[in-house]
Amino acid sequence: MRTKKYDNYAKWYYLLPIMFVVTVLPLIVYLKVVPLTGASYDTWTGVTENYDFFSYYKGMWLIIAAALGLFMVVVRAFQNDPNLLKKELKQFYLVIGVYLLFIVGSTIISDYRAVALSGYPDRYEGVYVLIAYLVIFLITIALIQKESHVQYLLGALMIGAFAVGIIGLFQYLGYDPFKMDFVKSLFLPEQYKHIANDLEFQFDKYVIYATLFHYNYVGSYAAMLFPLCFTLFILTKSKSFKIAMGLMTLLMGIVWLGSNARSGIIGVAFAFIVLLIAINKIIKKYWKYFAAGLIIVLALFIGLNQISNGYIGTRVSSLFTDAKILIGMEENTAPGSESIPLKELKTSGNQGTIVTPSETLNFVFADDALAFTDGNGIPLETSYDSSNGKITIHNPAYKDYRLSYGRIDNNRILNLVKGNILLVFDLKPDRISLIDNKGNEVSLEPVEAWGFEGNERIGSSRGYIWSRSLPLLKNSLIFGYGPDTFAIAFPQHDIIGKMYAYHGDMWQVVDKPHNLYLQIAINTGVISLLAFLFLVGNYLFRCFRLYVSNPFDSFLSQAGVAVFVAIVGYLGAAFFNDSVVSVAPVFWVLLGLGVSVNHIISKRTGSV
Structure with a gap:
């Protein structure tokens, strides 16, 4: 009562x-x-x-x-x-x-x-x-x-x-x-x-x-x-x-x-x-x-x-x-990895390599100058316009490339654009590195993925996010990375994976x-x-x-x-x-x- x-x-x-x-x-x-x-x-x-x-x-x-x-x-x-x-x-x-x-x-x-x-x-x-x-x-x-x-x-x-x-x-x-x-x-x-x-x-x-x-x-x-x-x-x-x-x-x-x-x-x-x-x-x-x-x-x-x-x-x-695609009742007809504009990107010392479905571009930075070769190591003829920093490659296979070279805050920078490929390289005499729009170096280490291979675009690209998120659990079995820190823990440097998952948006922030x-x-x-x-x-x-x-x-x-x-x-x-x-x-x-x-x-x- x-x-x-x-x-x-x-x-x-x-x-x-x-x-x-x-x-x-x-x-x-x-x-x-x-x-x-x-x-x-x-x-x-x-x-x-x-x-x-x-x-x-x-x-x-x-x-x-x-x-x-x-x-x-x-x-x-x-x-x-x-x-x-x-x-x-x-x-x-x-x-x-x-x-x-x-x-x-x-x-x-x-x-x-x-x-x-x-x-x-x-x-x-x-x-x-x-x-x-x-x-x-x-x-x-x-x-x-x-x-x-x-x-x-x-x-x-x-x-x-x-x-x-x-x-x-x-x-x-x-x-x-x-x-x-x-x-x-x-x-x-x-x-x-x-x-x-x-x-x-x-x-x-x-x-x-x-x-x-x-x-x-x-x-x-x-x-x-x-x-x-x-x-x-x-x-x-x-x-x-x-x-x-x-x-x-x-x-x-x-x-x-x-x-x-x-x-x-x-x-x-x-x-x-x-x-x-x-x-x-x-x-x-x-x-x-x-x-x-x-x-x-x-x-x-x-x-x-x-x-x-x-x-x-x-x-x-x-x-x-x-x-239906996830349970195997229907075949995924979405374009596969062949639709990724960027197939490979690597740097080693003062050398860099970019591989697309149609061609390979190699470049070397030495003595404050850039030299370019094709996939077979054959030199490519180029011209440089010092007034705007534009580099032109005189080869029809590379007509879609837009290259520019110059200085930003005393650093030598190479900008490369081809369609959805947007890359910026920091050029040093002994080392070339990929950087983001904030000037931070971007790792080119391979990204671990669990599952959803070929189905990364499932669920508005949730397949991609989950496949790259699941490996993070190995490091959060007891304590996690911290409240609301997912975006920092996520492998944001997976630019090739993002190009496929987000239809060419290689710098998408997965938050x-x-x-x-x-x-x-x-x-x-x-x-x-x-x-x-x-x-x-x-x-x-x-x-x-x-x-x-x-x-x-x-x-x-x-x-x-x-x-x-x-x-x-x-x-x-x-x-x-x-x-x-x-x-x-x-x-x-x-x-x-x-x-x-x-x-x-x-x-x-x-x-x-």
């Missing part, structure tokens, strides 16, 4: 920090200009500042929200709230402690500690943000203690999702709010108002990125929200709430499909399979609403596909094509693995990944026990299974997407909410 004292310290306003996380945090868009130094600069695109709109301030406000939430828990502790620490959930507390240990340990031993602390450009998911994720998870478990708490938190989530959905809808129709002068004035600091007209946005109509930075992350967000709303629409008995959830299902369906994120499609597919398993005993009772939901999905697909001139259908079709599980294992270690898998695995196991064949005659059970399928949706999309501060906080709050709801239901049914 609850006492008056319990009601006093279990007021809704204690939930404000986590309500803020699911409502306001995903909507934050504001410019932060971050100077780049050290490893961040060395591995980034060559600019000295990162203009970030979507991640930096989300991370800062997340940390603030986590600190305020922790304060609320302390206040409740001084009020002698007996329900803060749930002894039955000690497994969750223990595994969070292990996860935290390896996050902090990976930061301490990282060779790139500055990045591990604050995060990498455009991402800013350093150690403080990762700790904030765990804190808000634990805070949610502690503060969610009764049905009204669940209602408040889900209500806050729906408000945030509605705002994301409306922004996304306008973007899909070609009326992107972020391209409007008034909106630009809201997310630009006063000293940067002058750049408003120069801002260029990566996406046009028929793509939704909302306030979440990229359509892939919208896919992860929708993989949670669409199944959650769909499930509540089916199961709720309240007519007004059912109408509201029907409208939210429609809006989140638009966001889901309009993002064009194939990862979101996969996540929702996993979620729907789990939902069907959970409600298998009562699906006949709710078949009308379930059928209505499926009709909504089908109508959305047809309508949005028609509006986008078939683009959504193309995306879905490519997903099935990639799957994320496009896989949450690889991201955790590489950044904070394989043991931390095992801790995370145990955490979500334990939650999913408890959900199966509680919800398979559940009658769902109470709001808590309906909310619990809705959160369950939302978590499954996110974890499914996570095979192809990373953790990012625009979306991950919502996942961690929902996971904490799901654990709390399960605990409340278990106590009521005596199955703890």
Whole structure:
């Protein structure tokens, strides 16, 4: 029996920090200009500042929200709230402690500690943000203690999702709010108002990125929200709430499909399979609403596909094509290694060699002069224009080469361009080296790859990223390279591999693995990944026990299974997407909410 004292310290306003996380945090868009130094600069695109709109301030406000939430828990502790620490959930507390240990340990031993602390450009998911994720998870478990708490938190989530959905809808129709002068004035600091007209946005109509930075992350967000709303629409008995959830299902369906994120499609597919398993005993009772939901999905697909001139259908079709290629049901007809413009690149002492599918070019730097020969060692006649540094090779086989030779900061430099081949060499009397656009030497050592040979372009080049990321696990079995240091650990010097994977873009910066599980294992270690898998695995196991064949005659059970399928949706999309501060906080709050709801239901049914 609850006492008056319990009601006093279990007021809704204690939930404000986590309500803020699911409502306001995903909507934050504001410019932060971050100077780049050290490893961040060395591995980034060559600019000295990162203009970030979507991640930096989300991370800062997340940390603030986590600190305020922790304060609320302390206040409740001084009020002698007996329900803060749930002894039955000690497994969750223990595994969070292990996860935290390896996050902090990976930061301490990282060779790139500055990045591990604050995060990498455009991402800013350093150690403080990762700790904030765990804190808000634990805070949610502690503060969610009764049905009204669940209602408040889900209500806050729906408000945030509605705002994301409306922004996304306008973007899909070609009326992107972020391209409007008034909106630009809201997310630009006063000293940067002058750049408003120069801002260029990566996406046009028929793509939704909302306030979440990229359509892939919208896919992860929708993989949670669409199944959650769909499930509540089916199961709720309240007519007004059912109408509201029907409208939210429609809006989140638009966001889901309009993002064009194939990862979101996969996540929702996993979620729907789990939902069907959970409600298998009562699906006949709710078949009308379930059928209505499926009709909504089908109508959305047809309508949005028609509006986008078939683009959504193309995306879905490519997903099935990639799957067939991977399992060997279909042959990969994409151009193979023969399509790589650069076949080989090597330097030895003062000599360099470039091999393309059609010819070989050798060059030697000696006595402040360059000499060129073909693949057979036959000298090539050249002329040099000292006014512009241009070198011309007088041989038809080399007519597509653009060469220039000159000095930069007292260093002698050779620039070579042929189509997509863009190379710069630092010339010294005894040594020639390849350098990048920041003047750093680029290693020409072979790059180790595991799997996906010939299928590197699978999943928008995820095959390439995964094949080069998997070997990194050998060095992160215990501790990882450090939070958010994936881009530094990745073999960015694999210019030949990138030329194939990215259709000629040899200097593409690979800053994320496009896989949450690889991201955790590489950044904070394989043991931390095992801790995370145990955490979500334990939650999913408890959900199966509680919800398979559940009658769902109470709001808590309906909310619990809705959160369950939302978590499954996110974890499914996570095979192809990373953790990012625009979306991950919502996942961690929902996971904490799901654990709390399960605990409340278990106590009521005596199955703890």
